[in-house]
Amino acid sequence: MLFFDTKELLSKIKVLPLLKETNFDMTKKRFMKLVTIDAAMSFQEKEDCIFRGLLKYIGDSLGEYLTVDQVVSLAQTLRRLRNRPAEVEFSEDLCSLVSEDAEIRNRYIPRKILRRDECSVLFYNLATYALLGRRHASILAKMAFPNFFASAATISSTFTKFSKIPGSEIETISPLSIAPFPEHSTNAVELILFNLGVKDQS
DSSP: OOOOOHHHHHTTSOOOOOOOOOOOOBOSSSOBOOOOOOTTSOHHHHHHHHHHHHHHHHHHHHTTTSOHHHHHHHHHHHHHHHTSOTTOSOOGGGOOOOOOOSSOBOSSSTTOBOOHHHHHHHHHHHTTTTTOOHHHHHHHHHHHSTTTSSOHHHHHHHHHHHHTSOHHHHHHHOOOSSOOOSOOSHHHHHHHHHHHHHHHHO
16 A cells, blocks of 8 residues: 655645644554544634545555545545535535546556455545435546446445444455445544544644
8 A cells, every 4th residue: 555645645735734743543454543633623623634634545545546636636526525515415516537547557566456346435435524425425436437437326336235334343354455434424434534634744
């Protein structure tokens, strides 16, 4: 896995300064011991830190397959959907194309190809950050990678499979390099991304 330099990602976009350093320990290969969000932070500080974590998560997950610009494009799409008006359930106008490739190959090892189920898991993990249900998250994934995924229905079937797996069992049964988060509530996903943002800053 290639770990992106989030400073390089953030240089592509304007992000406000973030909070002071916070320490926490990694407890597993994939998941960390999470610290709570500081109630003294402003709303914008919290959102900026979560977005930094979003960039890091996408970069760390797909950085061997996507360019920096593609990582930023996907993150910005998710943020636009997160910040859409309350009356907008979903809008294709907020979605950006990330790649038209039918096969997404490793940028360093060309014979290595991104698995579709792994990429589906990434969208499954981030759907609640963008405040999307599974159906709209599937549509988003298909729009971002129109030739990579066969259909939104195929993506949704992957979501359904992982939604039925208890979080405590995911680590042992999943052979995927992109593992499902142990919880998928909005608060849980925000907390995971917030901690990634804090870790990256420190």
